[in-house]
Amino acid sequence: MVQRTFGFRLDGATAHTARSSLGILREMFPSRLVSLRGDIGWPARSPDLTPCDFFLWGYLKAEVYKYRPQTLKALKEAIREDFAGIPPEMTNTVMENFRERLRQCIANNGGHLSDVMFKT
Numbered sequence: 001m002v003q004r005t006f007g008f009r010l011d012g013a014t015a016h017t018a019r020s021s022l023g024i025l026r027e028m029f030p031s032r033l034v035s036l037r038g039d040i041g042w043p044a045r046s047p048d049l050t051p052c053d054f055f056l057w058g059y060l061k062a063e064v065y066k067y068r069p070q071t072l073k074a075l076k077e078a079i080r081e082d083f084a085g086i087p088p089e090m091t092n093t094v095m096e097n098f099r100e101r102l103r104q105c106i107a108n109n110g111g112h113l114s115d116v117m118f119k120t
Helices: 019-028 051-064 072-084 088-107
Strands: 033-035
Touching: 019 033, 051 072, 051 088
Parallel strands: none
Antiparallel strands: none
């Protein structure tokens, strides 16, 4: 089994894939740049494989803004309360969906996932 050490990972944002940026990063992390245009390919639609990306951030945003927080302190408190209030059943559903997303990614040889997979 080959073990690789990665030094840097990009998100595919245009600013991070400019030739000048990539040149600097390739010097700093030779043969270890994980990026859309790097040495090691960025997985297709990888946010689909991260529960925080495909579930948590959207869920929390929808819940928190119901209260229309007017201050940073109120926003932080609403986030804490709504995060703590996520029911265990919902967490179980998210993790079941996460496993299904991983299975589909493997079945598609790392290709794109179907558009909507989250089951409520």
